Amino acid sequence: MDGKFTLLPRRGGSLRGSLPKFLIAIILLCTVLVWLAGSVYRRDTLASAPLAADRPTPTHISYEPDSISGFVETPAPPPVEEQPTTPNSKVGLKHWWGVESPYHFRGEGPRNRTQIGREKASLVMLVRNRELKDALSAMKDIEDRFNRHYRYPWTFFNDEPFSEEFKLHTSRMASGEVQYGLIPKEHWSLPTNIDEKKFREKMKEMADKKIIYGGSESYRHMCRYNSGFFWQSPLLKDFDWYWRVEPSTSFYCDQLYDPFTFMRENGKRYSFVMTMYEFRATIETLWSSTREFAKKHPEYIAEDNSLGFIVDDYKDKNSLFKKDFNLCHFWSNFEIADLNLWRSQAYRDYFAFLDAKGGFFYERWGDAPVHSIAASLFLPKDQIHFFHDIGYRHPPYKRCPQDDESTDYGRCQCPFNKGESFDFDGYSCQKRWWKFHNQDDSGNPIPSYKIPDF
Numbered sequence: 546m547d548g549k550f551t552l553l554p555r556r557g558g559s560l561r562g563s564l565p566k567f568l569i570a571i572i573l574l575c576t577v578l579v580w581l582a583g584s585v586y587r588r589d590t591l592a593s594a595p596l597a598a599d600r601p602t603p604t605h606i607s608y609e610p611d612s613i614s615g616f617v618e619t620p621a622p623p624p625v626e627e628q629p630t631t632p633n634s635k636v637g638l639k640h641w642w643g644v645e646s647p648y649h650f651r652g653e654g655p656r657n658r659t660q661i662g663r664e665k666a667s668l669v670m671l672v673r674n675r676e677l678k679d680a681l682s683a684m685k686d687i688e689d690r691f692n693r694h695y696r697y698p699w700t701f702f703n704d705e706p707f708s709e710e711f712k713l714h715t716s717r718m719a720s721g722e723v724q725y726g727l728i729p730k731e732h733w734s735l736p737t738n739i740d741e742k743k744f745r746e747k748m749k750e751m752a753d754k755k756i757i758y759g760g761s762e763s764y765r766h767m768c769r770y771n772s773g774f775f776w777q778s779p780l781l782k783d784f785d786w787y788w789r790v791e792p793s794t795s796f797y798c799d800q801l802y803d804p805f806t807f808m809r810e811n812g813k814r815y816s817f818v819m820t821m822y823e824f825r826a827t828i829e830t831l832w833s834s835t836r837e838f839a840k841k842h843p844e845y846i847a848e849d850n851s852l853g854f855i856v857d858d859y860k861d862k863n864s865l866f867k868k869d870f871n872l873c874h875f876w877s878n879f880e881i882a883d884l885n886l887w888r889s890q891a892y893r894d895y896f897a898f899l900d901a902k903g904g905f906f907y908e909r910w911g912d913a914p915v916h917s918i919a920a921s922l923f924l925p926k927d928q929i930h931f932f933h934d935i936g937y938r939h940p941p942y943k944r945c946p947q948d949d950e951s952t953d954y955g956r957c958q959c960p961f962n963k964g965e966s967f968d969f970d971g972y973s974c975q976k977r978w979w980k981f982h983n984q985d986d987s988g989n990p991i992p993s994y995k996i997p998d999f
């Protein structure tokens with residue numbers, strides 16, 4: 546009885562009963578300590594492991610589709626002799642353009658700029674130094690979509706010397722050779738026949754009327770240069786063909802064939818992708834001057850020309866004298882054409898005649914209507930080509946090919962519904978072109994030809 550509920554004495558003999566509990570507590574404590582120490586140690590070893598980038602890369606990783614992990618490491622192949630990377634070395638990675646370059650690690654170095662395309666042709670850009678970015682974006686589209694497979698040279702023109710920066714970046718963007726021309730002063734200044742006072746007054750008037758570029762002298766030099774001088778440049782003397790490219794233009798599709806070869810083989814001499822109405826206020830007397838010239842030189846007017854496209858209610862050759870210019874012209878910021886068209890006696894005489902009239906300055910004659918009227922009158926109509934398969938943008942207008950074949954094979958990246966192409970805009974002359982060529986609104990031939998009745 547006694548002792549059953551005896552209180553444990555506070556001292557003496559007391560350890561005997563509490564020892565197991567104490568041991569359990571010690572063991573538990575030790576376990577926790579060991580576990581803690583272990584996890585701290587693990588973290589330390591992870592932290593001191595080399596970073597992924599410093600670690601030697603497994604040299605030979607192969608994909609094993611049947612293995613669970615997907616990737617297994619297989620034994621490294623025997624070590625290869627180390628590649629020297631000094632600039633003087635002859636050894637290096639092979640660029641996709643086909644040159645052994647020791648500079649492969651910088652993505653630079655000599656490149657093979659040898660032309661692959663078969664034509665005597667150059668891409669041509671008139672441009673200012675400050676337009677470098679816009680020039681590069683247009684170049685990139687043309688290079689990616691076409692020229693890197695052909696390596697046609699680029700020829701740049703400027704009325705001021707090109708900056709080193711401009712030359713460096715454009716030459717890097719070009720796949721082929723590059724050349725930079727400084728326009729001679731005589732080609733970019735007021736000719737002696739121009740009455741400067743009258744010119745300034747006229748320019749002021751046009752500026753006040755808010756006519757586009759009406760108050761710009763440099764724009765007038767640009768239009769005159771594109772009309773009468775670029776094709777005379779010694780830099781282009783060995784070429785027959787040019788593709789005019791402007792800064793800020795975009796090309797939406799792969800160019801699947803050489804357009805220069807196409808032009809040559811099909812007897813084409815001038816081409817366009819967009820056509821529209823000119824501002825009448827910029828060419829008030831261009832048509833009457835053209836009539837005067839045609840009276841003087843009837844021999845230059847081609848049989849079967851495109852007069853029916855640039856005048857309304859066309860009847861016959863005499864429509865030139867009876868009908869007004871309907872303002873339809875080819876938008877010349879894109880042009881693939883035969884340089885020899887402008888070098889012909891007919892065009893030289895036409896330009897000299899117009900230049901003597903002074904309309905490039907007293908008015909603001911554009912190179913687009915001048916080229917368009919000349920091509921329409923001096924060439925048989927089948928020598929002017931509409932590139933229906935080129936997707937193109939020059940702000941503010943853009944167009945894409947309408948047919949599935951061009952769109953699909955050309956990998957077109959048309960950033961709008963192609964039905965919204967400029968071709969169908971009320972401001973476009975495209976429908977007139979199709980009607981004139983006996984085609985329907987999509988460019989498909991229609992069975993019987995009827996002169997359009999606008």
Ligand SMILES: Nc1nc2c(ncn2[C@@H]2O[C@H](COP(=O)(O)OP(=O)(O)O)[C@@H](O)[C@H]2O)c(=O)[nH]1
Pocket residue numbers: 670671672673676702703704705763764767790791792878
């Ligand atoms: N070097 C040079 N090029 C010019 C000058 N003005 C225009 N251009 C170029 O001539 C072309 C037509 O000019 P742009 O300003 O695009 O006229 P828009 O397309 O009619 O609005 C472009 O290729 C321009 O880079 C100029 O004063 N100097």
Ligand SMILES: *[C@@H]1O[C@H](CO)[C@@H](O)[C@H](O)[C@H]1NC(C)=O
Pocket residue numbers: 642643644657658659660661
């Ligand atoms: C450069 O390219 C041309 C044209 O493709 C080719 O004929 C020539 O062999 C190339 N040159 C080198 C060094 O690869």
Ligand SMILES: [Mg+2]
Pocket residue numbers: 791792878939
């Ligand atoms: Mg432009």
